[in-house]
Amino acid sequence: MEQVVSMPRIGDPAPAYEAQTTMGPIKFPEDFQGQWLVFFSHPADFTPVCTTEFMGFAKLHEEFQKRNVQLLGLSIDSTFSHIAWVMNIKEKMGVDIPFPIVADVDGKVARLYGMLHPGESSTVTVRAVFVIDPNGKIRAIIYYPLSAGRNMREILRLIDALQTADKYGVATPADWVPTPQTWEFSEENTKVIVPPPTTYEEAIKRLEEGYE
Amino acid sequence: MGTGCVSLEGKLSERALSFLKLVKERGKVNPEEVVRLTGRPLFQVRSSLRELTQAGFLQVEGQEYSLTEKGLVALKEAM
Numbered sequence: 577m578e579q580v581v582s583m584p585r586i587g588d589p590a591p592a593y594e595a596q597t598t599m600g601p602i603k604f605p606e607d608f609q610g611q612w613l614v615f616f617s618h619p620a621d622f623t624p625v626c627t628t629e630f631m632g633f634a635k636l637h638e639e640f641q642k643r644n645v646q647l648l649g650l651s652i653d654s655t656f657s658h659i660a661w662v663m664n665i666k667e668k669m670g671v672d673i674p675f676p677i678v679a680d681v682d683g684k685v686a687r688l689y690g691m692l693h694p695g696e697s698s699t700v701t702v703r704a705v706f707v708i709d710p711n712g713k714i715r716a717i718i719y720y721p722l723s724a725g726r727n728m729r730e731i732l733r734l735i736d737a738l739q740t741a742d743k744y745g746v747a748t749p750a751d752w753v754p755t756p757q758t759w760e761f762s763e764e765n766t767k768v769i770v771p772p773p774t775t776y777e778e779a780i781k782r783l784e785e786g787y788e
Numbered sequence: 789m790g791t792g793c794v795s796l797e798g799k800l801s802e803r804a805l806s807f808l809k810l811v812k813e814r815g816k817v818n819p820e821e822v823v824r825l826t827g828r829p830l831f832q833v834r835s836s837l838r839e840l841t842q843a844g845f846l847q848v849e850g851q852e853y854s855l856t857e858k859g860l861v862a863l864k865e866a867m
Contacts, residue, residue, distance in 0.1 A: 599832050600792025600803075601839065607831040646831060676831075 583690035590708045591688045597676035598658045605712035612645040613708040617691040617701035621653045621661035624769045625725045631671045632728040643735050647675035655679040793839045808863045811855050818851040
């Protein structure tokens with residue numbers, strides 16, 4: 577018989593769960609009441625796109641904090657894998673990951689939140705983002721496929737839009753921002769990530785061709 | 789549930805000991821005060837205080853946490 581998976585929707589109470597994270601055990605929603613939560617999944621630890629996303633979230637961590645937002649990551653990996661990965665990011669990139677990551681080895685939380693999309697992958701989570709308000713209600717959901725990294729400034733802009741809507745009873749138009757700003761993109765932003773080589777021969781060839 | 793403050797063998801982590809010390813110094817604390825005094829995130833403070841309460845090191849009345857006899861003994865032994 578086909579298993580029916582319910583997907584939480586905007587306006588629903590975010591499903592309750594208990595989990596182990598890189599910063600200790602958590603109980604949702606109890607531990608996060610009174611704060612906004614950006615709960616996001618990534619496909620797997622030690623993968624290049626996810627690493628760039630985590631560095632992106634870390635870079636904007638203070639901005640999220642200023643808005644009373646707690647960041648919380650998740651993937652179907654163990655706490656040990658998560659810790660090894662964030663240590664690797666710290667050692668190789670010099671970036672601290674200042675937010676917890678849920679270790680969802682059995683995929684229980686991922687299924688609860690509809691983060692597994694079998695058409696895309698049945699073993700790893702897609703790039704989902706759940707914006708949950710201080711009362712535990714889901715206010716926005718974003719889904720990205722495995723191949724496309726998210727834009728963290730857009731998530732921050734979404735938080736600003738939701739908080740502004742709540743505070744002033746307004747709606748925000750396309751491309752709205754709270755204050756005029758320039759999103760800085762550099763040469764670095766134009767680079768793409770080539771899937772890793774599958775043979776030693778291919779790895780050597782890439783090295784000779786000047787891949788980073 | 790895994791361990792954040794108290795290991796499976798009942799050993800307290802450094803974070804747990806720092807929380808117990810803080811509670812002893814202040815007499816009673818609520819989670820927001822602990823956040824202010826330690827700079828740790830609210831979810832982690834709530835989770836730690838709950839774990840220490842369940843393990844019998846703290847007691848809670850409303851939102852105020854205080855040390856139990858077991859907490860006091862654990863703190864003395866760790867010093």
